[in-house]
Amino acid sequence: MNTVSESIVKDMSLAHNGHLKIDWVKEHMPVLNRIRERFEKEQPFAGLKVAISLHLEAKTAYLAKVVQAGGAEVTITGSNPLSTQDDICAALVEDGIRVFAKYNPDPAEYKEHLIKTLETRPDLIIDDGGDLITILHSERRDLLSQVRGGAEETTTGILRLKALEKEGKLEFPMVAVNDAFCKYLFDNRYGTGQSVWDGINRTTNLVVAGKTVVVAGYGWCGKGVAMRAKGLGAKVIVTEIDPIKAVEAYMDGFEVMPMLEAAKHGDYFVTVTGNRDIISKEHFAVMKDGAILSNAGHFDVEVNKVDLNAMSTSSRIVRKDIEEFVLADGRKVYLLAEGRLVNLAAGDGHPAEIMDMTFALQAVSLAYVNEQYKNIGKKVLNVPFELDQMVAKYKLEALNIGIDKLTDEQKSYLESWVE
DSSP states (O other): OOHHHHOBOSOGGGHHHHHHHHHHHHTTOHHHHHHHHHHHHHOTTTTOEEEEESOOSHHHHHHHHHHHHTTOEEEEEOSSTTTOOHHHHHHHHHTTOEEEOOSSOOHHHHHHHHHHHHTTOOSEEEESSSHHHHHHTTTTGGGOTTOOEEEEOSHHHHHHHHHHHHTTOOOSOEEEGGGSHHHIIIIIIIIHHHHHHHHHHHHHOOOOTTOEEEEEOOSHHHHHHHHHHHHTTOEEEEEOSOHHHHHHHHHTTOEEOOHHHHTTTOSEEEEOSSSSOSBOHHHHTTOOTTEEEEEOSSSTTSBOHHHHHHHEEEEEEEETTEEEEEETTSOEEEEEGGGSBHHHHSSOOSOHHHHHHHHHHHHHHHHHHHHHHHHHOSSEEEOOHHHHHHHHHHHHHHTTOOOOOOOHHHHHHHHOSOO
């Protein structure tokens, strides 16, 4: 395979810098390094083709190389137009991985890259947001027959998968990696919490302390964003539709109110719901002058850009990844990274140590599907608990942390109803 001639990337001369980035994250991903050693010996993907759609930056690149080390022919594309890093793409091509991705392609190019990735006729898939799966189950069903199964990274993608499963239209098994303990407890909470504020702070260069932050959605990602905002000295308001999560946010010390009320108070807004129109025209109408809007959900639909453009008399780019909208009464609001994932479109995404666990789960889940796809059935399944525990165990060992074990007497006590 001549990956240079077969790939679509911006500039191969950028490869050296991409290699440096990949080398850096490799040094901080000990769990994935351990999985790689196992894959090199066992070759679980020997002779198979793997298609990957993820945010194409250094940590993702290293996951692709680990899968490749397991014997796979790997093709990769991005899962968001603004999160692809061109130097990483070039480096992967030099390492023998086929790449169809560029930073900020137009919508037609972005879709073309997804389709070209699928046209390699993969046996296994790693998806992020469900783009590959959606195309396979709609306009390119001719490419379905060879797919054994795959793994999905995000809440948004799992919602799509479960909708397919509910309608009886899912054609192969998919592992819901997002629902694993070592994903949502650490990646969604600590990864999103830190990387969102990394993206906002590096983009705006403004203080957070003393400001009011509105967090829309109090799932694991929202909890992380709110926790880090509080740590930076902000006053935090949470908006929710789930009464249980709303009570939890209240008990965690945050104000809870509807978005229409919160919109009057917020200096920063972060949406993390996975749904559309979380902030729209009625909210823009009451916002403070200078409000800063950002999104950490998968798609750029949480902040309604159609409404914002319709209500604005003018707009301009005032700083990289910051667009200013002037409303009819002279108020200005600012949208970060076009309303796309602020932590990736305006930052480098989650820390390497966090993605180490998530991508280890992706790798071992893919191997599990490959082993068991004939027995699993066409359904969405959780990461097997023993794989979740294995990743946590590897992480503790990398940190040189030991934990206790139950004695035989303790096990017997827990397993018996007799005193």
